[in-house]
Amino acid sequence: MSLRRPLVNASDNNDRFRFRLAVSMALVLLAFAILLARFVHLQVIQHDYYSTRAENNRISLAPIVPNRGVIVDRNGVVMARNYSAFTLEITPSKVGDLEATIDELSQLVDIQPKDRKRFRKLLEESKTFESLPIRTRLSDEEVARFAANRYRFPGVEVQARLFRQYPLGAVASHAIGYIGRINKRDLEWITENEQLANYKGADHIGKIGLEQKYEFVLHGQSGYEQVEVDAGGRVVRSLSRTSPVDGNNLTLTLDTGLQEIAEKAFGNRRGALVAIEPATGGILALVSTPTYDPNLFIDGIRTDDWEQLNNSPDKPMMNRALNGVYPPGSTFKPFMALAALETGKRTAGQAIFDPGYFNFGTHQFRDDKKGGHGVVDMYKSIVESCDTYYYMLANDMGIESIARFMDQFGFGSRTGIDIEGESVGVLPSPEWKKRRFKRPEQQKWFAGDTVSIGIGQGYNAYTPLQLAQATATLANDGVMYRPHLVRHITDSRTGEKTLIEPQPLRTIPLKPQHIATIKRAMVGVVKEGTGARAFAGAAYESGGKTGTAQVFSLKGEKYEAGRIRERLRDHALYVAFAPADQPKIALAVLVENGGFGAQSAAPIARLVFDYYLLGKAPNGPAPEDASATEEE
Template sequence: MKGIRTPEQEVARFRSRLAVAGVVALVCFGLLAARFFYLQVMRFDYYSTRAEDNRISLVPVVPNRGLIMDRNGTVLARNYSAYTLEITPSKVADLEATIEALSALVDIQPKDRKRLKKLMDESKSFESLPIRNRLSDEEVARFIAQRYRFPGVELKARLFRDYPMGRFGSHIVGYIGRINDRDLERIEDSEDTANYRGTDHIGKAGLEKSYERELHGATGFEEVEVDSGGRAVRALRRTPATPGNNLVLTLDLKLQEVVEKAFGNRRGALVAIEPGSGGVLALVSVPTFDPNLFVDGIAPQDWDELNNSPDHPMVNRALNGAYPPGSTFKPFMALAALMSGKRTPAQAISDPGYFDFGGHHFRDDKVGGHGTVDMYRSIVHSCDTYYYRLANDMGIDLIAQTMGEFGFGSKTGIDIEGESSGILPSPEWKKRRFKKPEQQKWFGGETISIGIGQGYNAYTMLQLAHATATVAAGGVMFKPHLVKYIESASDGSRRMIEPQPIKTIPIKPEHIETIRRSMVGVNREGTGARAFAGAPYVSAGKTGTAQVYSLKGAKYSSRITERLRDHALFIAFAPADKPTIALAVLVENGGFGAESAAPIARAVLDYYLLGKLPAGIAPEDPGAEGNSGDGAGE
């Protein structure tokens, strides 16, 4: 019957099905074996590396930042370790609630919250940001006991930068701060990204920024075995970090302290240089600031106070402030006259107390004039009329050319950022400076004012001290530098910063001697005699007063607004026969150089040459009575 199969047929059908199933299973097992072979043999190296990467984590080891010390070993910047409480915003569900809960365990001030908010605005959400730094042992213990309650909050041991001298030397040392986007771009441009893995801070100003590569060191790495949850199991291998190099400066911190205290609450700048090497002994800008404020991220209130202060404490007046040199310009004008043959030391003029040019009366500070004036008397008694005439005879082109030889109007190349080039006036400069044709024309009367250090003249105290040191060194100009040597933190080896002579200005020894003798006369019988009375050493100096606001012939009095008073200046070098120090000092709105700036210079030289500390040298009110004309009195 149709539809009925015999047992033999059933067996055959079953066997055929079994064979098909066997072939299918064999093919599947073959494919699986081929896949296993491909993964475990053909791709062994690739997946082995991936597995190893998942098992082993590379943790950067941040290097110790190098120290900064003065020439005597006094530490200006150092490191110390402490615990910090950090939050990763992306891992915290409710940031405000988390901070409130943390406040019960750790003291979190409003300024800490503001700083965190500022850091969040500047950083990425997945970055770990500090909410409190420098936790006490008790705070650390309290947090660890409650740690499970705070996902996304970590306790980390970090190195902190500390500036033990605080405000003293802050414009030189600078400060570090958290790395921002601009810093990252700079790091990427220098192809140094790997060396900054794990590093949160970088030099932002001063030597901390200029010598960042030396101070930072080389980042190390630690190979750590981790479990599936990413927790460290054990350390496998460690490549230690190389600590940053130490900077030892030419700076004498005690001298720096003497200067800053001598200024008191006044504004100004002073630069002191070794004439024979270019080493900077003191570089002062006052008022100063505390660099410790910036290390953890400056609080908005502190930043507003610094940034909006009318005294501008963040401005480095010694490097960046450009001021008219006033009568401190006269020794350089006299030297230029000797070099160019426009004057001889004995050549004299009759000073009636003014100089007429183009129908304009350029007045001397002394009514009735100084009488017969040769080069010596012109410097000792600071005779404006002598230099009015000299400027007219020399002409602006010769003045600009010769003053440029002494470095005026050019950056010195000092090893710290932020230096201004100042203004060395010339017809070419005026054409670049002004856009309108009627403003670009150079007038003869402008040359007259240039001769006494007024007009468009504007130089930094570093430039003025640099030029003074060049004269003191007989015309040999050295590049100013703050770092004496770089010391390896690994083996203690030293890399000296050798003095770099920039050039030698061809000045005849007799011409240098004429200027030196005249500047000695300033401190013996001239405008600086009162400040240097009784000094047991021979010094050379020159007072200067730079006009801020024209009084149109009126006299100074205490009624004049303090910020409208003239700037007080002084340049000096000593000992006069073999100078070991040259300096330039400016007191903003200090009045006359002899009253405000010269006493500070005396304090500097007394300490540097004699080791004598001043008891209290703040001068009397700079608004004391005195004459002021187109060339302000000294």
């Protein structure tokens, strides 16, 4: 049986072809329509959006960090300034093998182990996309060598950076402070103060001292440069530039000559000195020894340097003038005597008999002079520093009366000086004791506690700054000014100076005759009392008071410095003002474990006064007065 294939209908084939052709054409037209619609959407509807994005890809904004303000002393001596230098920087996120890259770079640029340690420390503290310095202050030869090999090191650049410099080194470092790289905490602080945009491109900020307190004054206003870049992100040309506004400059009340004299006067001893201009509150010198070099911190301090500073038993990073709190010892006595006059508990001529001790209940409070001072009036009590007089006075006055009076002079309160970190100190009172201790038996105030307060011991604890402020207030007849370090701020654009007006805090209502009595007795200390030897032959008249503050209890034993470990010896203090008739300077000196104030502290004050009032500059540290006695 033979099979025949059916005949194909040509008309059906044509219809199928036409249908397929129509569908294909429809699909093509639809595709073109979609493309056209997309084209219209991109080119017409979203033209502005994509045009802006394209422009942003082509144009970049580069922040320009302003010059930080300069800091000078009252005589124009530069204490903090800037200079420009080249830095080799790595952006870790753009580098594959970081260690290998650094090894290769070390063939071109001198990279020491200390540079690697600092870089790793910065890497731990920073985000990986930040540019971090591996070497600073490149020489011209090093810059040229790297430039010739730049193509080999993606993510590595040479940047021109501004560097902070403290030309006087360690002088006044606790007042000036230092700058360091911005960390997370700094960034939070900048954000809280709504300054984040102003710190784009900046990598340093003030850390302590005036550099921190006046950060936004010194920093200035960042600028920016609009540049055209290619596809690789390289700058093709500059399109426009908004210049930064440099930070304002600070002129201080400090006298660097006086500051250096005071620091050298301490020699290797630990301590603090604060000198104030009584009529304005301007700080003339703020000393804390030992000190440190703020230049160490600018690039990121080396680990061994930091360990040496941080672990030193001498605590060079501690600002003793503001942070240290110490018993005032006998320097408290002039204020106790003034309190007695003002409250009517004593008159200047009223006398007591001092047998060398004061019996209170079953306890005997000893005077430093064996056998006592005999008949003692107020003048003699200050000049010879009679403890028994003030044991009796404190007991008669009571703690509440003492605390109320001393509070007026700023004891136990922050002074408001224009740097951070000031300690409060302790002005003892029954209320303070209740806050300080937890157990009820510890909270009770005992009458015996009051007796020790009278000679500046017991719970008394004040900063050298508080002592200096109180002394300046006494010298200024009861008018108290806020201590400050900045004299005026100079606008970097206009040169206009904004004076920091002296700020009177209060006028203590003191009777002129009472002030005169205390000042006369303090002059007597220098002429015939415990400070006489240190000021022998001085060409000016000053008033002062020596003091010795006990570090630990001898439990009735006689104090012999040679038999006691150095760091357990008494602190030496001295407060003073000069000239006596019209004081231009008032100060407080503390020498830690220095023994007697007349021996260690008063000679330092003499050198400071000689320089400030007479222009006399000594060559070395203050000599110790070996003849000084315990009668302070």
